[in-house]
Amino acid sequence: MSAAARLNVLCGHLNLQSASSSSTLQQEPCSAPALPPPPACGSLVLIGGMVMDLQAHPAGPSDVHRGGSVPGSVVQSAGGVARNVAEALALLLTSAAGAAGGSGSSTASPPAALPLLVSAVGDDLAGSALLRHWQELGLSTACIARLHGGATPTVAAVFDLAGELAACVADASLLEEQLTPQLLRSPPVAAALAAAPIVMLDGNLSPEALQEACRQAAAAGVPVWFEPVSAPKSVRAAALLHRISFVSPNRQELAAMAAAVRQRQQQHTDRQPCTCRQQPCLCGLQSSISGEQCCTCSQQCSCTAGSCRGSQCAGSCCRTPAYEGQPASSGAGAEPGAQLEDLLRSMLPDIAAVLGAGVQHVVLTLGPDGAALCRLEGDGKAVAVCHMPALPAAVLSCSGAGDCLVAGCLFALARGLPVKAALAHGIAASKAAVESPLNVPALDAAVVMRDAAALLTKQATRLHLPLPSP
Numbered sequence: 001m002s003a004a005a006r007l008n009v010l011c012g013h014l015n016l017q018s019a020s021s022s023s024t025l026q027q028e029p030c031s032a033p034a035l036p037p038p039p040a041c042g043s044l045v046l047i048g049g050m051v052m053d054l055q056a057h058p059a060g061p062s063d064v065h066r067g068g069s070v071p072g073s074v075v076q077s078a079g080g081v082a083r084n085v086a087e088a089l090a091l092l093l094t095s096a097a098g099a100a101g102g103s104g105s106s107t108a109s110p111p112a113a114l115p116l117l118v119s120a121v122g123d124d125l126a127g128s129a130l131l132r133h134w135q136e137l138g139l140s141t142a143c144i145a146r147l148h149g150g151a152t153p154t155v156a157a158v159f160d161l162a163g164e165l166a167a168c169v170a171d172a173s174l175l176e177e178q179l180t181p182q183l184l185r186s187p188p189v190a191a192a193l194a195a196a197p198i199v200m201l202d203g204n205l206s207p208e209a210l211q212e213a214c215r216q217a218a219a220a221g222v223p224v225w226f227e228p229v230s231a232p233k234s235v236r237a238a239a240l241l242h243r244i245s246f247v248s249p250n251r252q253e254l255a256a257m258a259a260a261v262r263q264r265q266q267q268h269t270d271r272q273p274c275t276c277r278q279q280p281c282l283c284g285l286q287s288s289i290s291g292e293q294c295c296t297c298s299q300q301c302s303c304t305a306g307s308c309r310g311s312q313c314a315g316s317c318c319r320t321p322a323y324e325g326q327p328a329s330s331g332a333g334a335e336p337g338a339q340l341e342d343l344l345r346s347m348l349p350d351i352a353a354v355l356g357a358g359v360q361h362v363v364l365t366l367g368p369d370g371a372a373l374c375r376l377e378g379d380g381k382a383v384a385v386c387h388m389p390a391l392p393a394a395v396l397s398c399s400g401a402g403d404c405l406v407a408g409c410l411f412a413l414a415r416g417l418p419v420k421a422a423l424a425h426g427i428a429a430s431k432a433a434v435e436s437p438l439n440v441p442a443l444d445a446a447v448v449m450r451d452a453a454a455l456l457t458k459q460a461t462r463l464h465l466p467l468p469s470p
Contacts, residue, residue, distance in 0.1 A: 042113060042195040042196050042197050043113040043114060043115055043116040043192060043195070043196060044089060044113075044115045044116070044196055044197060044198050044199075044200070044410055044414055045115070045116050045118060045192050045193055045196040045198075045199045045200070046082045046083075046085055046086045046089075046115055046116070046117050046118065046199075046200045046202075047082060047117075047118040047119070047179075047184070047199065047200070047201050047202070047205060047209075047213055048080065048081055048082025048083075048118075048119060048175070048200075048201060048202030048203075048204045048205055048227075048229075049079075049080030049081055049082050049083060049119065049153055049172060049175055049202055049204035049229075050078075050080045050082070050083040050117065050119040050120070050121055050130055050134075050144065050152075050153065051078075051079045051080035051083065051152075051153040051154065051155055051172065052076060052077075052078065052079065052126040052129065052130060052152055052153070052154045052155075053076065053077045053078070053079035053154075053155050053157070053439065054074060054075070054076050054154065054155065054156040054157065055074070055075050055076075055077075055157050055159065056072060056073070056074045056156070056157070056158045056159065057072050057073050057075075057159050057163075058070045058071070058072040058159075058160065058161055059071045059072045059073065060161055063160050063161045064158055064159075064160050064161075064166050064167075076129075077438070077439055078129075078130055078133050078439070079155065079439050080119070080153065080202075080204070081202040081203075081204065081227055081229050081403055082117060082118075082119060082200065082201075082202045082204070082227075083117060083119065083130075084400055084403035084404075084407075084439050084440050085200060085202075085227070085403050085404075085406050085407045085410070086115045086116075086117040086139070086407075087137060087139075087440045088400075088403060088404045088407035088408075088429065088433075088440045088443055089115045089407040089410055089411055090114050090115055090137060090138075090139055091440070091442065091443040091444075091445075092407065092408070092411040092429070092443050092445045092448060093114060093115070093411065093414075093445070094114070094138075095443070095444050095445040095446065096411075096415075096445035096446075096449075114138070114139060114140070115139070116140055116142075116143055116192050116196075117134070117139065117140075117143065117144060118143040118144070118179075118184070118189055118192070119143075119144050119145070119175070119179065120144065120145040120146075120147060120150070120174055120175060120178045120179045120183070121144060121145075121146055121147070121150070121152040121153070121174070122146070122147055122149070122150030122151045122152040122174060123146055123147065123148050123149065123150065124150075124151060124152050126152035126154055127146060127150075127152040130152065131144065131146070142188055143188055143189050143192065145178065145179070145183060147174065147178050150174050150178060151171060151173075151174055152174065153171060153172040153173075153174055153175055153204075154170075154171050155168065155169070155170045155171075155172075156168065156169050156170075172204055175204045175205065175206075176204070176205070176206045176209075177206075179205060179206070179209055180206075180208070180209060181208050181209055181211070181212035184209060184212045184213055184216065185212065185216075190216060193213065193216045193217060193220065193222065194216070194219075194220040194222070195220075196217075196220075196222050197222070197223075197413075197414055198222065198223050198224075198225060198410060198413055198414065199213065199217050199222050199223070199224050199225070200224075200225040200226075200227060200406065200410060201213055201214075201224060201225070201226050201227070201237075202226075202227045202228075202229050203226070203227065203228045203229035203230065203233030203234055203236055203237070204229055204233065205236070206236070207236045207237075207239070210226075210236055210237055210240055211239075211240060214240045214243040214244065215243075217243070218243050223245040223246070224243060224244045224245055224246070225244075225245065225246040225247075225248070225406065225409075225410065226240075226244045226246070226247045226248070227247075227248050227402075227403075227406055228247065228248070228249045228253040228256075228257065230253065231252045231253050231255070231256040232256070234249060234253040234254075234256045234257045234260075235256055235257060235259075235260035237257070238257060238260035238261055238263075238264060238357075239264065241257075241261065241354060241357035241358045241359045242357060242358030243358070244358070244359050244360075245359070245360045245361065246359070246360065246361045246362075246363060246409075247354065247359050247361075247362055247363070248363040248364075248365060248402070248405070248406055248409075249354075249362070249364065249365070250364075250365045250366075250367070250402070251347065251364075251366070254347065254350045254351065254354065254362070254364060255347075255350050257350075257353075257354050258349065258350035258351075258353035258354055261353045261354060261356075261357045262353060340369065340387065340461065341463065343366075343369070344372065344385055344387070344463060344465070345465065347364070348383060348465050351364070351374050351383055351385075352376075352383055352467055355374065355375065355376045355383065356376075360375060361373060361374070361375050361419060362374040362375070363405075363406075363409065363423065363426070365402055365405060366390075367390075367398075368390055369389070369390065370387060370388050370389040370390040370427060371387070371388060371390075371405065371423060371426065371427055372385050372386065372387040372388075373385070373386040373387075373388075373419060373420065373423050374386075377464070381466065381467055382464055382465060382466045382467055383463075383464075383465040383467065384462070384463075384464060384465075385461075385462065385463040385464075385465060386420055386423070386460050386461070386462055387460060387461040387462075387463070388423055388424060388427055388455055388460050388461075390427060390430070390431070391427060391428065391431040391451055391454075391455065393431045393434050393435050394435055395434045395435065396434065396435055396436060396437050397434065397436065397437050397438075398433075398434055399433075399437075399438075399439055400433045400436075400438070400439040400440055400441075401430045401433040401434050402430070403433070403439070403440070404426075404429040404430050404432065404433035404440065404441070404443070405426040405427065405429060405430040405433075406426065407426075407429055407443075408422075408425040408426035408427070408428055408429030408430065408448060408452075409422040409423060409425060409426035410422075411425055411429070411445070411448075412424075412425035412426075412452070420456070420460070421452065421456060424452040424453075424455040424456050425448055425449070425452040427451075427452070427455060428447075428448045428449075428450075428451035428452040428455065429443060429448050431451060432444075432447065432448065
């Protein structure tokens with residue numbers, strides 16, 4: 001038997017073990033649809049920023065001031081959203097594999113391949129340091145381009161004595177200019193994308209690079225997770241939401257994405273009248289299932305033969321862009337506090353706009369209030385919200401908390417767990433992040449899984465937020 005044939009047989013056995021895993025987390029009820037268990041032999045692919053962070057803090061008693069220098073400390077550390085998520089994910093996967101190997105259990109899930117980062121750095125000192133650190137972690141640099149004469153993406157932040165940001169300069173132009181669609185079409189990257197269980201993209205990518213990555217993922221049937229990075233960068237994916245399974249915005253990023261979606265809808269509506277009953281509109285929005293173009297009217301959709309598929313339609317034809325002033329009714333879960341209910345109700349128009357553009361799940365990060373998993377109900381007439389609170393923590397720094405939340409979610413999804421369980425893992429990982437001064441703390445899968453299990457035993461807050469009839 002050839003080596004390739006033996007590898008295929010081994011992968012088949014690993015998949016059988018994964019399907020019969022006795023993990024109690026897999027048996028937790030979930031209010032959101034679960035992804036199918038991913039293949040055991042693919043690496044999660046993360047595409048985006050690898051950045052050198054510089055942070056300067058004055059020692060006191062003199063504070064920072066224009067035109068002069070003061071004594072203090074300057075710390076450099078590896079950063080960048082995709083890089084942070086990849087490192088956190090690698091720590092979780094490695095520690096989980098070590099725990100499974102030490103247990104001697106024959107029913108343990110197969111270890112997932114370490115994540116693959118696709119990024120770009122310059123050939124300067126910062127680029128050398130970042131690549132050396134990556135290699136020390138045992139992670140592949142095969143898909144990290146090193147560009148001659150390029151300046152490695154760097155963020156320099158200066159804080160005042162109160163710990164508030166006094167000034168910041170971010171140079172990430174290399175990512176936008178050099179992490180191009182052509183680079184993403186290179187054989188190593190294209191092969192990794194096609195074999196990945198999930199692909200994560202961060203908002204540091206140019207719109208063209210985002211489009212190319214989403215195109216390849218859609219062709220291979222690979223789910224895409226988009227991490228917006230910031231409100232200004234979050235809008236870069238506005239035209240691609242029909243090809244994205246997960247987005248993980250905070251409140252400001254959600255508002256910016258929703259505004260961009262509405263603007264696109266208005267532009268399409270103003271530019272062309274609806275001709276649903278005669279031919280498909282040329283708006284550029286596409287069905288996530290058939291690939292046919294979709295109209296922008298609010299009456300009848302031409303995604304299929306004149307009939308609308310409701311929540312499965314990736315265009316905006318089935319839903320109006322605004323839902324202000326609609327009452328929220330609580331579901332079968334625990335009754336939410338009035339403040340949380342009001343907060344989620346106030347964000348319903350933005351949540352609905354992003355979901356209506358084709359995203360399957362909005363993982364809304366709420367800082368100290370935890371996070372909420374939002375999706376359209378089966379009939380497309382309501383938004384189902386599953387909220388989980390943040391775990392009690394001794395907060396040292398909020399830097400990297402959002403990145404670790406995404407890493408925890410991806411870790412669980414890579415193990416074939418339901419989306420609700422994935423959110424619990426994300427919140428557990430973010431707890432470890434805020435209790436550490438580092439961008440990426442020393443994550444331990446056993447601790448994260450224990451905290452996630454504790455979250456899942458509690459009754460989550462569930463809301464059923466109806467949308468108005470068109």
